[in-house]
Each structure stands twice: as C-alpha cells, then as structure tokens.
C-alpha cells in the first residue's frame with residue numbers, strides 16, 4: 001500500500017522534501033527522472049512529459065520533414081539522446097537559419113502534410129501549429145528548467161516563447177529567429193562557464209582538503225573525516241553520495257566539537273594546577289630562605305646576649321618564627337598534595353576524552369542505521385584480513401547477503417518497518433557469528449560478511465546457520481510476526497585475488513541464489 005493514501009494532502013514543498021528524503025533513503029541516484037518519478041509517486045499524480053521528452057518529440061516531428069531539415073533534426077535527436085545541450089543548441093540554431101532562409105525564398109507549391117507547407121506563406125497549418133507549440137514548450141519547459149542558474153537567460157526564453165505565441169507575420173518570425181539565435185549563442189557560452197566554474201570549485205575544494213591534511217599532525221580524529229570527503233571527490237559525485245557524506249560528517253563534527261571543547265577545558269585545568277604547584281614551591285623556598293636568614297640573625301644575637309632574660313626573649317622569638325615556618329611548610333605540603341590529586345584527575349579525564357574522540361572517528365566507518373560497518377569500514381577490514389590470510393596462509397571467505405522481497409515489505413508495512421528489519425537482521429547476524437567475523441552494510445538491503453580463517457564448506461554452514469536463526473528469532477512489527485529471509489553468495493578468496501574480484505564472484509553466486517528461487521545460499525565458482 002502506498003504511504004500517501006493514509007496521509008492528509010501535502011504541500012508541494014513538503015512533497016519535494018519527502019521526495020529528496022526517499023531518494024536518499026532508497027539510495028537512488030538523484031537524476032531528474034528519478035526525482036520526478038518519486039515526486040509523482042508521493043503526490044499521487046500521473047507524469048507530465050518532461051523537458052527532454054518535449055525536445056525529443058520536437059526533433060522526431062521534424063525528422064518527417066524535407067531532407068535538409070530532416071538531416072538537422074536527426075542530429076538534434078542524437079544530441080538530445082546524449083543530453084549534450086550545447087550540441088542541441090547548435091542544431092536548433094542551424095534549424096532556425098535554415099527555416100528563415102526558406103521563408104525568404106519564393107513560395108513553392110505547398111505539399112500538404114509536409115514541412116514545406118510552413119515556409120513562405122505564413123499561414124497557420126496544422127504542422128506549423130504543432131511546430132510552434134513544440135518550440136514554445138522547448139523554450140518554457142526544457143530551456144527554462146536548465147537555466148535556473150541564469151535568471152536573465154531564463155527570462156529571455158520565457159519572453160521569446162510569449163512572442164512566438166503571437167508571431168504570425170513574416171517580419172515577426174524573422175525577428176524571433178534573430179532573438180532565438182542570440183539566445184542559443186548565450187546559452188552555449190553559459191554552459192561553458194558553468195562547466196568551468198564546477199571544475200574550478202572542485203579543484204579549490206581538493207586543494208583545501210590537501211592543506212587541511214598537511215596541518216593535522218597528530219589530530220588523527222580529524223583525518224577520518226577528511227579521508228571520507230576525499231574519497232567522495234575522487235569518485236563520480238552523485239547527489240545521494242553528497243547527502244550521505246554531509247549527514248555523517250555533520251554528526252561526527254558536532255560530537256567531536258563537544259568533546260574537543262571539554263578536552264580543552266581539562267587541559268586548561270591541568271595548566272592551572274601546575275601553576276599553583278609552582279607558586280607553592282616558590283612560597284616554600286622563600287619562607288624557608290627567610291627562616292634561614294632569621295636563624296643566622298638569632299645565632300648572632302645569641303652569641304652577643306648578655307644575660308638569661310635577653311636569651312629568653314631571643315628564644316621566644318625563635319620559637320614563634322619556627323612555629324610560623326612549620327605552619328607555612330605544612331600548609332604548602334597540603335596544598336601540593338591537593339594540587340597533585342587534581343592534576344591526576346584532570347589527566348584521567350583527558351585520557352577518557354581522547355579515547356572518546358577516537359571512537360567518534362570510528363563512527364565514520366559505521367553504518368548509522370544498523371551499527372554494522374559501512375563500505376569504508378569494510379575496505380579497511382578487507383585490507384587487514386587479506387594481509388593476515390596471506391601471512392598465516394589461512395583461508396578467507398566472504399558472503400554477500402540480500403534480503404528477499406524487501407521492497408514488498410517496505411511497500412506493505414512502511415519504510416520504518418523496513419529499517420527495523422535491517423537492524424534485526426544485523427543483530428541476528430552478530431549474535432550468530434564468531435567475534436572475529438565482521439558484518440558490513442554493502443548498500444541498501446545488501447550486507448557482506450567477512451569470515452577470516454574459514455574454508456568454503458564452513459562458510460556455507462555459517463551463513464545457513466544465520467538463515468536458520470532468522471526463522472527462529474522472528475522479526476516482530478506492531479505485534480505481527482514477519483518472516484524475513486535472504487539469499488546469499490559465498491566465495492573463497494583465491495591466491496592473489498583482490499577485493500573487487502572476490503566481491504564480484506560472491507555477487508554472481510548471490511544472483512544465482514535469487515534466480516534459483518531466493519532464500520538459499522550458493523557457493524561461488
């Protein structure tokens with residue numbers, strides 16, 4: 001059942017927001033087609049022809065015209081198919097030139113049903129009406145939506161479309177031809193500019209990242225984030241991947257920010273403690289120095305004393321000073337002990353905060369929903385386990401799992417039920433595996449299990465055991481027992497085989513398992 005059937009009507013902004021969310025959740029590349037499809041799905045409306053479709057229809061209609069126009073129309077069709085908008089703009093230009101030069105020639109006998117009927121006498125035939133309509137739609141739908149970053153050109157396209165609606169004289173058409181030509185030329189220039197800006201921005205971003213990495217020193221907790229963004233820039237950049245990286249970086253940066261702040265405070269406390277410590281040491285040194293001076297003084301006084309009364313006075317003074325020096329020494333000792341304890345406590349706190357920061361760094365390697373590793377974490381594990389397997393000459397297996405009919409579960413019980421099912425699956429896998437085995441989210445509803453030191457028959461048994469456990473630890477959704485199953489492909493690493501090839505073989509075996517009827521485990525060739 002579609003989710004929107006039970007919901008109150010949504011505004012276009014809400015639908016758009018929801019559409020973006022679904023694109024991200026379903027990990028679908030955010031192409032205009034995919035976005036439109038999901039938008040229609042949420043809004044419950046039927047699709048209108050898109051801008052590209054209008055352009056394609058326009059070209060297809062012209063292909064049926066006379067030879068020279070048909071040839072240009074075929075090129076336009078080709079360019080539209082390749083989404084090469086510059087080439088489209090060039091071909092539209094040529095079509096306009098051709099059409100204008102034909103319009104300037106004396107009229108041949110109009111051949112009904114062909115493009116010829118359009119040229120000299122500017123009479124509104126059905127073909128011309130169609131052509132006019134297609135041109136207007138090309139301008140208002142295709143061009144305007146492509147020119148969101150250039151409002152002036154978009155305005156010109158709109159105003160040109162408006163003019164075409166009412167241009168019925170040859171002079172008006174000529175004028176429009178000129179404006180159209182100019183617009184095509186400017187659009188071409190703008191496309192070049194935008195491509196260059198995009199390239200420059202990327203280079204700037206890369207430069208910035210390289211510089212930040214250079215400055216990091218031992219700030220290893222930040223390296224995780226930087227590496228994540230660098231990975232993203234090195235591959236093809238998709239909207240979904242950008243959203244993913246943005247979300248995970250934001251969360252990690254926030255948590256790290258909080259921890260870093262506490263760490264800074266703790267370090268300041270230690271510094272203050274040390275200052276107090278040194279102050280006290282200084283005070284002790286000064287007071288004992290004073291005391292020694294006084295003792296020297298008393299020695300001289302004692303030597304020159306002329307009687308018991310005078311000696312008694314001197315002794316009284318000496319006792320008082322000694323007592324004061326003793327008190328001062330005791331006070332300093334207590335303060336020093338307290339300061340030392342505070343330093344130790346602050347040091348322990350710093351250690352705790354630093355280890356938390358490291359854990360934060362690990363988050364970059366973790367899938368937020370299920371708590372299993374993500375692709376990045378999986379790559380690290382692969383590298384480690386492949387090296388270990390070579391060193392110890394021990395077998396290494398991987399299993400690629402894909403939930404069966406997961407789309408139906410999502411469609412019937414909703415996305416959050418689907419999410420809970422993924423969390424449940426990972427919990428069952430973790431409960432069933434050994435501690436040295438690792439599970440990672442490979443994408444959507446696909447998971448990979450890495451089984452170190454495991455020969456193929458044992459790996460098959462392990463995955464079959466997970467299947468059995470999944471039927472025992474049944475998934476509950478709103479008090480309903482839902483049976484979830486998966487298909488899996490298991491592959492044993494061949495000597496010298498890299499991660500990509502091993503994964504590919506596991507994937508082929510998984511495909512076999514799906515083809516053979518699902519809910520089964522197949523060993524790779």
Ligand SMILES: Nc1nc2c(ncn2[C@@H]2O[C@H](COP(=O)(O)OP(=O)(O)OP(=O)(O)O)[C@@H](O)[C@H]2O)c(=O)[nH]1
Nearest residue numbers: 025026403404405406407408410415418419444445
């Ligand atoms: N709830 C939820 N659904 C997801 C997530 N990631 C991907 N999906 C959905 O998983 C579904 C996968 O559908 P399909 O690729 O057609 O696979 P299937 O329905 O399992 O069919 P088979 O694999 O042939 O058994 C899609 O509807 C995705 O939207 C997620 O994180 N949460």
